[in-house]
Amino acid sequence: MTSVSTPSPEVTVHDDAHKHDFARIESKWRERWQSAAIYQVDDDAPGPKWFSLTMYPYPSGLLHIGHWYAFAVPDVFARLQRMRGFNVMFPMGFDAFGLPAENAAIRNNIHPAIWTRENIPAMRHQYDLMGAMIDWSRQVTTCEPSYYQWNQWFFLQMLERGLAYRANGAVWWCPNDQTVLANEQVLEGNVCERCGTEVHKRDLEQWYFRITDYAQELLDDLDALDWPDRVKTMQRNWIGRSEGARLEFTLEIGEVLEVFTTRPDTVFGATFMVIAPEHPLVSRLTSADRRADVDAYVARARTQSEIERQSTDAAKVKTGVFTGSYAINPVNDERIPIWIADYVLMTYGTGAIMAVPAHDERDFAFARAFDLPMRVVIQPDDVETLDPTVMTESYHGDGRMVNSGHFDGTPVPESIPTVISWLDEQGRGKAEVTFRIRDWLISRQRYWGTPIPIVYCDSCGMVPVPESELPVILPLDAEFTPTGQSPLMRHAEFLEVACPKCGGAARRETDTMDTFMDSSWYWYRYTDPHNAEAPFDPALAAKWTPVDLYCGGIEHAILHLLYARFFTKVIRDLGLIDFGEPFTRLRNQGMILAAEGAKMSKSRGTQIGADELLAAHGADALRLHLMFLGPWDQGGPWNDRGITGMGRFIRRAFLLVSESATRELNGSAPDEAIAGLRSLTHRTTKRVTNDLDGFHFNTMIAALIEYINELMKLKDTPIADAPVWREAMETLTLLMAPSTPYVAEEMWSRLGQPFSVHQQSWPVFDEALATVATVEIPVQVNGKVRDRIVVPTGSSQEALLELAKSCAKVQEHMAGKTVVREIVVPDRLVNIVVS
DSSP: OOOOOOOOSSOOOOSSTTOOOHHHHHHHHHHHHHHHTTTOOOTTOSSOEEEEEEOOOOSSSOOBHHHHHHHHHHHHHHHHHHHTTOEEEOOOEEOOSSHHHHHHHHHHTSOHHHHHHHHHHHHHHHHHHHTOOOOGGGOEETTSHHHHHHHHHHHHHHHHTTSEEEEEEEEEEETTTTEEEOGGGEETTTEETTTOOBOEEEEEEEEEEOGGGGHHHHHHGGGGOBOOHHHHHHHHHHHOEEEEEEEEEEETTSOEEEEEESOGGGGGGOOEEEEOTTOTTHHHHOOGGGHHHHHHHHHHHTTSOHHHHTOOOTTSOOOOEEEEEEEEOTTTOOEEEEEEOTTSOTTSTTSEEEEOGGGOHHHHHHHHHHTOOOOOOEEOTTSOOOOTTTOSSOOOSSOEEOSSGGGTTOBTTTHHHHHHHHHHHHTSEEEEEEESOOOEEOEEOOSSSOBOOEEEETTTEEEEOOGGGOOOOOOTTSOOSOSSSOGGGGOHHHHEEEOTTTOSEEEEOOOEEOTTTGGGTHHHHHTSTTOSSSSSOHHHHHHHOSBSEEEEEGGGTTHHHHHHHHHHHHHHHTTSOSOSOSBSBEEEEOEEEOGGGOBOOTTTTOOOBSHHHHHHHOHHHHHHHHHHSSOTTTEEEOOOTTHHHHHHHHHHHHHHHHHHHTSOOOOOOOHHHHHHHHHHHHHHHHHHHHHHHTTOHHHHHHHHHHHHHHHHHHTTSGGGGSHHHHHHHHHHHHHHTTTSHHHHHHHHHHTTOOSOGGGSOOOOOOHHHHSOSEEEEEEEETTEEEEEEEEETTOOHHHHHHHHHTOHHHHHHHTTOOEEEEEEETTTEEEEEEO
16 A cells, blocks of 8 residues: 655645636646646656557547547556556557548538648647547657558558559449449448438459458467457457368359358258359350349349348348359269359359258258259258258258268268368369458548559559659649549649659559558557658567557457458568567447437537536546446446536545645544554555456446545544545545546645656555455345344355344344245345245
8 A cells, every 4th residue: 555655845835725626627737747748658768668559530520428438448547557657658649531531521611631630639639638648749640641651661562572462343333423432431221321322333443452361360369369259259250260172063164163162061962053143254154045134133233232142131032043054063963053142242252152952041041932952961860851842941960961972871070071081082172261351452432541652654564653752642732522533533743653664654543542551550650650761660669569458449340450450460571570469458448329329420410529518527527427327348328417426526535635635634543443444445445456457447436436435424533633544535546546637636736745646656455454354234124124234254145144034133024924035245235035
């Protein structure tokens, strides 16, 4: 526990000793913190490093309550770690490129560069009003050339290593706005979020990053991460590792159709094949008499999202069309028809499947819908022989192979490697591992993003921009309103350039990079934000990274976090770092919802501003209220009903410390009272510390409130004049400091302590003093307290029940009645329900 401190001889004079004027207090200490630069981290400061990071915001508007909720807790934890002796980096930046800023600029008829740069100072000021422990000297703004030139540098390194490439890809297209849309701009029902027009897919040549090269490592490394299980499960499912075999089905047109299956032991039951509507063989497989039906079906399928196509809703009508062509089953030479259906995706496997309706749910539904044949090839043990004509669902459990030639009788699951081995021997297939994840499409036909550093020359072809010519500057005088083409295509000064290779006429790439590129490495830049020669100094990255704690929303569980992990592995392979995971520990906040459960959104008018609440109650009360709403990782609907209670708690703590600071505190008190107060202080310190470490911020605040309540009972007793009272006041102030930085600084000053409370050591509890030997618990009968018992801490449920039932008052209310239920909460209560 913190020892009793000796007051500084230079005690600050406070005119209104007992008035908590939060506006004056916050303004005073905010100015003092800024002038003293106490939050600016020194790379060479003593103590172990701690890198706390919270996801940076879009600078497309002012901060709302959701931002406060997301930020308050990481700020509290960063302050805690600093008080524990860590050299803490807690930076902030702005995710300034991308659709939010561009759309806001279009709505407000202002250039996105102006919109962004006007918002950033206002948002910085709002963070400062929160009392944030941000080191602004390390600010990163992704739309600045000094940042995005390193996006371009990384792109060139990946291109050189074969990790960046160009290929055809399908994108969403709005025929009304004549523009490509990102997935985020396509609403349910496949309509444009801007104009409501139905959108469809269009093929364009795009740039990709080869994230699939790291699929297995991305999967394997999840196990060692201290991340929420939910996030790790979502990433595992997105990566989607599958083990099976690749088989070749010969086509009557003289080509081969490859399929991947996790159940090669069911190949004898394949009675038809299905290919995705986007499969490159669709046109060649379609017979003349089927052409019109196939073309119409393919067009309809392209209007659906992959989520819609993969729906397992039983009510969804199965759709498909026959191509008019056939394939030959490689294991029994059967001629089977080839269909097209939207439930097969080009982005998974090979875009084609062998359909085994007796043993696959989707194939079963499709076969029933189109009256296609079924054959049972896995027979469950000790069950009547399956009859495909009367089956009501597919069977995909264990059993033995049947109707499968010389494999009949082979048990499942050893049937799978047995069949794979035979296919390999016969040259008809081979074992394979495949992944659901697809390469990262980074091209955007939008203006507000990082230009891709490529030029196209009629003589030399595609030519990378030399590193010495970076950055390729995004022109600020381009017409940014979308018109069906990238605005950069209409900017002659940007577009027309000399070829870096031959000097002849060439044209620049007009696609810009996906803004997930910006957020896939930004924390490394915080370690060395002003470096003009490299993205960062590897020595500084080695000192500060990986990030010790990363906080942000669960909505980023897959894309941002997966891309960040991929990028870290690439940076490792470039030799800039020596580890493969960016964030050691991840914690997700829940979402604070607006009216009727709606997500807070400026464009939809559902944001709840913080400024009025801040003016009425102060930053400390608002911080506490947000943490006290419930478990931080769950979120919930917003309400401001409890904020006045938090203000009342702060005022009571402030008043208690202010009054105590005016007294000598050198009186005496009974030893029992001293021991009792010291035990209370150590117990509270233990509870607050453990709750902070466990991210249980609501119960941490409850512990502080209980501590104040107990201290208020003692303030008019002799113990409040004893030296141990100063220890309690100092400990209270230190325990409040991370959560209520302003009032804690004022309380610390009033106690005569040197500036700043945020540079003091965190209180350490003594386990012996924090342990209570006995505890008084109520005994209830039917929920009403009938007696109280004093028992040793940690008494068993059996002992508590026995003692409770021996109480005369309890026996009186149980007489002649039957015990229905016995509820025992150790160290808390006993409740006996009778009837």
